[in-house]
Amino acid sequence: MTASTRPTPRNRALATACLAAALTLTLAACGSTGGPSHDSSTRGTHHGGTPAATAPAGHGSAMSGMPGMGTSAGGDGLADSADGYRLTGPDATLPAGRTAPYRFTITGPDGKPVTRFAPEQTKRMHFYAIRSDLTGFQHLHPTMAADGTWTAEPAPLAPGSWRVFASFTPGGGSGGGKDLVLSRAVTVPGEATTTALPPAAHSTRVDGYTVTVSGEPMAGMAHPLTARVTKGGEPVTDLQPYLDTYAHLTAFHRGDAAFAHLHPTTPVHGEHGGPELSFHAELPTAGDWRLFLQFRTGGRLHTAALTLRVG
Template identity: 60%
Template sequence: MTRTTTTTRRTLLTAAAAAALALTLTACGSDAMSGMDHGAAPSATGHEMSGDMPGMSHGPDGMAGMPGMAHSTDGLASEQGGYRLDGTLAGNEYRFTVTGPDGKVLTAYEPEQTKEMHFYAIRSDLSGFQHLHPTRSADGTWTAPLAALQPGDWRMYASFVPGAGSGKGAGLVLSRTAAVAGQSTPEPLPAAATTSTVDGYTVTVAGAPKAGAAGELTVTVARDGQPVTDLEPYLETYAHLTAFHAGDQAFAHLHPETKVTAQGGGPALSFHAELPKPGDWRLFLQFQTGGTLHTAALTLNVAA
């Protein structure tokens, strides 16, 4: 093969490659050279270029998850994964519904810790904590009878597991704010502490969870300096622990790890803790003895 023939072939190959590249850039659009961002252009499967697989659903942060998988949430959104919370506060009664991805009021729920719905109310200064299990009518409307609410801004949380829709089986926490008329006087947040006393019981919390990381808290219950061993089951566990972040009222449920036995619970209880943000969190521990429910509260500082 002559040098001229070789040079000619190389020239033709280079030209062909350049033409192919030009066609590719034209098909992709003028933004192809800026990170290949195609906006909302549909893919070959008809889904947006978001990395989704068919059947995935989105929370408000755009994160995708498979059906049945719980979405990461701080409980501050009123809508997530296609489910929306709507409610009205009338006096000391909060009435609300959850609308599903199909646009219809949700009437199917799966029990979580024996209840279809866990409802929480707390004022913006993290005072006035209430944890209720409201009643649901046939049309899907929930009614939560609250104790007296002090004037100020409140947040109402609905924690539930849908029994229908694309998020069936995945735990969700949705919330909305509500204003109570009157002169509002914020209560200062109590300083961080490891102990709290309620109804003669002393609750001690040990552990140092870090923001955004899985950790463990150990709660010990005593009375008159003696360990308590007669804790009664409450919601399929010996204690229920929830937390709210100072400032934005982000919500977290700390899951119990101590198994219920026939002998009674205590004095030490373990909880799986995942607190997403650093700063002060107000913890509310609910436990039962002699048929009476007790609620202990303390402030926990979480490091970054």
């Protein structure tokens, strides 16, 4: 080795210092890469892990404070099973023209009846009945026996093909906290008379009230929808809370009776709501949807129905 290449104490010290500096920079770079990527996976998220940036504009704070906003009711509700849960019942027919109970059970992934349900808009179970021509709408809250058997008591049904829906959130197990909607077909014997679906319109009247809906939802896209309630041309401001909101809005698709629950985003402040009510609309398919808006005034429940065209 020549004198020009022989390491000196001074050179060895410089090399050691450079190696230490390089190692420090490498470790710092690794730390800065790992830290923020972990934080960003939880920063600004809503319930269910949906990033805030993907939430519909103008709905973040209102929706997060409303019941049932953690998850949306999955699917179109046209199946009797989903995620291991199944809607079962002994009756495929119900009598025409008279009251008769409809009993059913929700079984879990283990095949056993589910008895733990989390409240969604103050109720552990929402039960709907609709005829194939989208008439005869009923929204009930059945009672559950200790063995997990639910009993709904719909008003007398007209002859025809019906579909009954159970909307619920399991209180535990693999589906705990997830909204589910299951349904079964039911036949009401007799001569059925089909009613034509009213044409699409932006307003309808019920019990002296006029309900006007604004918004142009597109299939498969989240979109705000607003309903305004008036009476005699004057805005209604005495809407009373119903199911922990000022209005409940449900929709069914023409042709297959696919189900959609349009979640309210207007927060409840006391006993005097209205005249405008906002909803988070996400209708999965194009076509005509029959909307049923339920609201309460003076202790009486009103149900307004109109047809909405979805592009």
